[in-house]
Amino acid sequence: MDAFVELGSGFATALTPTNLAFALLGVLLGTAIGVLPGIGPAMTVALLLPLTRGLDVTTALIMFAGIYYGGMYGGSTTSILLNTPGESASVVTAIEGNRMARTGRAAQALATAAIGSFVAGTIATLLLALVAPTVARLAVQISPADMFAVMLLAFIAVTSVLGSSRVRGLASLGLGLAIGLIGIDATSGQQRLTFGVPELAEGIDVVVVAVGLFAVGEALWTAAHLRRRPVEVIPVGNPRMSRSDWSRSWKPWLRGTAIGFPFGAVPAGGAEVPTFLSYVTEKRLSEHPEEFGKGAIEGVAGPEATNNASAAGGLVPLLTLGIPTTATAAIMLSAIESYGIQPGPRLFAAEPELVWGLIASLFIGNAALLLLNLPLAPVWARLLRIPRTYLYAGILFFASLGAYAANANVFDLFLLLVIGALGFMMRRYGLPLLPAIIGVILGPFAEEQLRTALQISNGDLGGLVDPVAVVAYVIVALILLFPLVRRLLPTKAHVPVLDEAVHEIEEAHHHHGTTEAVSVETRARRGSEESDDSDGY
Amino acid sequence: MSSASSGGTTREQGRSELGVALFLGALGVLVVVSALLLPESRIARGPVGPAAVPVVVGGLLVVTSVFLAVDVWRGGRGEPEGGEDIELTGRSDWRTVAMLAAAFLANALLIEPLGWVISGAVLFWGSAFALGSRHYVRDAVIAVALSMGSFYLFALGLGIVLPPGILRGIL
Numbered sequence: 001m002d003a004f005v006e007l008g009s010g011f012a013t014a015l016t017p018t019n020l021a022f023a024l025l026g027v028l029l030g031t032a033i034g035v036l037p038g039i040g041p042a043m044t045v046a047l048l049l050p051l052t053r054g055l056d057v058t059t060a061l062i063m064f065a066g067i068y069y070g071g072m073y074g075g076s077t078t079s080i081l082l083n084t085p086g087e088s089a090s091v092v093t094a095i096e097g098n099r100m101a102r103t104g105r106a107a108q109a110l111a112t113a114a115i116g117s118f119v120a121g122t123i124a125t126l127l128l129a130l131v132a133p134t135v136a137r138l139a140v141q142i143s144p145a146d147m148f149a150v151m152l153l154a155f156i157a158v159t160s161v162l163g164s165s166r167v168r169g170l171a172s173l174g175l176g177l178a179i180g181l182i183g184i185d186a187t188s189g190q191q192r193l194t195f196g197v198p199e200l201a202e203g204i205d206v207v208v209v210a211v212g213l214f215a216v217g218e219a220l221w222t223a224a225h226l227r228r229r230p231v232e233v234i235p236v237g238n239p240r241m242s243r244s245d246w247s248r249s250w251k252p253w254l255r256g257t258a259i260g261f262p263f264g265a266v267p268a269g270g271a272e273v274p275t276f277l278s279y280v281t282e283k284r285l286s287e288h289p290e291e292f293g294k295g296a297i298e299g300v301a302g303p304e305a306t307n308n309a310s311a312a313g314g315l316v317p318l319l320t321l322g323i324p325t326t327a328t329a330a331i332m333l334s335a336i337e338s339y340g341i342q343p344g345p346r347l348f349a350a351e352p353e354l355v356w357g358l359i360a361s362l363f364i365g366n367a368a369l370l371l372l373n374l375p376l377a378p379v380w381a382r383l384l385r386i387p388r389t390y391l392y393a394g395i396l397f398f399a400s401l402g403a404y405a406a407n408a409n410v411f412d413l414f415l416l417l418v419i420g421a422l423g424f425m426m427r428r429y430g431l432p433l434l435p436a437i438i439g440v441i442l443g444p445f446a447e448e449q450l451r452t453a454l455q456i457s458n459g460d461l462g463g464l465v466d467p468v469a470v471v472a473y474v475i476v477a478l479i480l481l482f483p484l485v486r487r488l489l490p491t492k493a494h495v496p497v498l499d500e501a502v503h504e505i506e507e508a509h510h511h512h513g514t515t516e517a518v519s520v521e522t523r524a525r526r527g528s529e530e531s532d533d534s535d536g537y
Numbered sequence: 538m539s540s541a542s543s544g545g546t547t548r549e550q551g552r553s554e555l556g557v558a559l560f561l562g563a564l565g566v567l568v569v570v571s572a573l574l575l576p577e578s579r580i581a582r583g584p585v586g587p588a589a590v591p592v593v594v595g596g597l598l599v600v601t602s603v604f605l606a607v608d609v610w611r612g613g614r615g616e617p618e619g620g621e622d623i624e625l626t627g628r629s630d631w632r633t634v635a636m637l638a639a640a641f642l643a644n645a646l647l648i649e650p651l652g653w654v655i656s657g658a659v660l661f662w663g664s665a666f667a668l669g670s671r672h673y674v675r676d677a678v679i680a681v682a683l684s685m686g687s688f689y690l691f692a693l694g695l696g697i698v699l700p701p702g703i704l705r706g707i708l
Binding site for chain 2: 015037038046051165167168170171174178185188195216218219221222223224226228234390393394397401403408413414428443450451479
């Protein structure tokens with residue numbers, strides 16, 4: 001019951017006129033930016049981060065909660081109306097959502113996505129409020145050794161997402177960890193990887209890394225392959241759902257919530273797997289399986305609810321352990337840290353007003369999302385027609401603005417371009433961005449925990465083996481050895497639903513032009529552009 | 538799951554990705570060597586010095602670079618990222634990228650001497666030009682409106698003063 005009392009006081013914090021205004025502003029900005037093509041939730045949060053400077057912590061975080069949900073919903077709108085998802089979590093939404101849009105049911109697809117997001121978000125936030133304090137209470141007792149092991153698990157989990165290349169995930173993690181090492185080592189005062197450059201002594205600002213990788217990298221990469229013909233945008237009417245739409249949507253919403261929340265809450269890779277699981281589940285349980293692939297409303301309702309529930313679930317490890325599981329959460333973490341607050345087990349005890357204000361504003365943001373997005377859907381759809389020249393010029397403009405404003409240092413702008421070039425290379429060669437950003441942000445903390453743990457044990461490596469840590473290490477080993485383990489399993493032992501999900505992921509990757517791109521790239525590669533391609537790396 | 542995507546491969550395709558492996562390997566060696574060269578610290582506490590973690594991270598990079606090279610050798614290929622506005626059917630348009638980088642660097646070099654209002658406008662106008670916009674006047678109007686607007690938004694709304702440069706006193 002305590003949680004409800006605390007939540008009540010959280011609402012008291014969040015419902016002051018100023019905070020309420022910033023929550024609404026956050027939702028509005030988040031949706032407006034997130035709906036722009038090419039801008040996913042992570043980039044939305046990174047680009048809007050500088051706007052919260054100068055606000056007081058609680059207000060800033062409340063605004064952030066709005067940006068977070070707004071950015072996610074904006075991303076789904078884009079994928080439904082353009083059929084080219086900006087990020088992996090909305091790949092599934094695009095499958096059925098875009099078919100619906102093409103058959104003239106764009107408004108219904110957007111409506112079931114919005115209401116589903118609201119239902120899932122509300123239930124999942126409630127679960128967050130109930131679960132998080134307990135997790136935090138348990139987490140207070142875990143040792144630095146355990147913490148290090150859990151962080152290691154998070155590193156390995158984000159690099160091994162289904163359907164992608166693990167060696168490339170590890171490469172990306174290594175790049176992120178290396179960037180995180182730059183600067184003065186807190187324990188010894190030694191400068192690491194600064195090469196005598198004074199601007200690097202304090203380390204690279206996370207805003208610069210995030211904006212460089214997500215915004216500048218994306219703008220440069222898109223510019224190199226810009227689609228020159230006009231984009232076809234499906235017009236949207238006012239979203240209204242018929243009785244049958246409702247009756248076909250509500251169960252997928254609830255099932256999606258049940259699938260999404262636990263997947264988001266464990267420190268493992270993101271929303272891609274649960275959204276696919278939800279899609280496959282809905283396809284099996286639907287009374288109209290023949291409509292799947294032609295625009296079945298269940299195929300939008302389920303995955304969208306899953307996506308939102310897993311985003312709320314992701315706040316459990318973020319707030320209680322300080323471990324982000326998605327790129328967006330990683331940037332939120334660094335935003336919280338920039339106020340000198342360290343998310344972790346002690347956060348609930350030390351900053352109750354802030355935490356509960358944040359959780360309450362998630363409810364408010366969620367409701368605001370519903371109220372704004374149903375009537376504003378036609379307006380958001382119009383944003384998709386923004387001329388691409390202005391869109392990407394604008395991304396570079398605001399990226400520079402944000403990176404400069406963070407520290408008022410020109411050096412950061414050069415650094416931004418270098419990191420943008422790194423982001424370009426990673427996109428070109430299929431290195432995922434998530435492990436890199438998690439490595440940059442979490443790496444220094446993992447090192448601190450490791451060193452504290454070994455200090456306690458006086459250098460004895462046995463000090464790293466605590467009960468929780470052992471469990472984490474076993475899971476790490478299982479994930480790393482999975483390709484071997486799978487070979488030993490009898491073929492029948494596969495979970496059919498999971499297998500189908502893997503199949504769907506591969507199909508979708510295929511569908512979105514991967515294979516085609518490879519063969520076409522091959523043709524283009526015959527030219528003599530090779531030396532340019534490596535671009536100094 | 539070591540290879541990212543299958544399909545017809547050519548040697549050229551592989552060779553440029555070997556560059557990525559080389560980059561990772563070189564970076565890993567750099568991280569390890571610079572860690573080993575760290576001088577002895579007098580204020581270090583605890584049994585783990587500042588070099589231990591960099592050595593592990595550098596080692597990870599070197600090992601990954603080897604695995605990536607093997608993967609590329611066997612025909613594995615990174616999957617270029619798709620997106621709403623991306624058409625992966627042509628070769629990379631390096632001219633546009635170079636012009637964008639130039640506009641970006643112009644902003645970095647001009648922001649302090651000339652001020653954000655001018656350098657930001659140059660950045661936006663230059664980027665729009667690089668991306669193929671030929672509405673010179675309209676672009677300029679939007680560019681100045683954006684840079685001026687953001688200057689005042691940051692100054693009045695957030696209390697962050699961007700460099701006024703040569704327009705000091707006028708703005």
